[in-house]
């Protein structure tokens with residue numbers, strides 16, 4: 001298994017986004033009203049405090065479908081290959097550079113081969129092509145879809161995206177956050193799902209939607225975007241699935257004092273999913 005890159009593709013100092021404080025004058029790091037907010041504030045101090053938005057909505061949708069059930073190290077090259085072939089200036093680009101048009105018209109086998117490094121490439125090529133056809137049917141162009149994501153009510157955008165085959169809550173929320181720039185959206189991936197329940201920020205048996213609801217209720221809208229990317233980064237560096245840093249002692253984790261460690265047995269060195277610990 002190749003190692004994960006140091007920084008998740010949507011986060012990192014160079015991973016897009018702008019300074020959260022510059023975007024929102026009400027942004028107040030350090031004035032936490034809940035434990036979840038205090039956690040996000042501390043992680044923001046350790047990593048970054050950014051606001052997101054402005055990515056191309058359809059490309060963001062494609063990128064998130066490619067990342068499903070795989071690591072960034074596998075999905076990033078697939079994304080790059082897809083853009084090199086079907087994006088503007090590529091050999092299979094559509095006239096005018098509309099990515100949705102190029103992918104709707106793509107030869108399915110060729111598309112699958114182009115994204116093969118992402119795994120599940122037959123399923124993902126079908127989802128991507130289906131999404132491209134849907135965008136063209138419903139909106140007429142990639143740009144019109146972009147405007148819909150940016151300007152319509154976030155709840156309506158989310159419901160609409162969820163109606164598309166291959167688009168689940170995490171994908172819909174990533175599009176809302178990274179393309180729409182919608183505050184108050186906290187996408188829940190596997191790292192966020194694990195850490196929020198381990199720390200006691202969400203019920204131990206909560207599913208992804210339950211974690212999202214608990215976190216979005218406890219964190220101000222302007223801190224949700226970077227809360228998502230810094231929590232993923234923290235999951236990679238400290239609170240990993242099998243070996244959370246606290247197994248090496250309290251001083252090994254910067255958030256030790258804020259954490260319930262549900263499912264983590266520091267004495268035996270054993271780790272189970274928080275839902276099992278709650279049984």
Ligand code: SF4
Nearest residue numbers: 239244245246253259
């Ligand atoms: S104390 Fe342990 S379980 Fe809690 S956040 Fe830190 S590494 Fe994760």
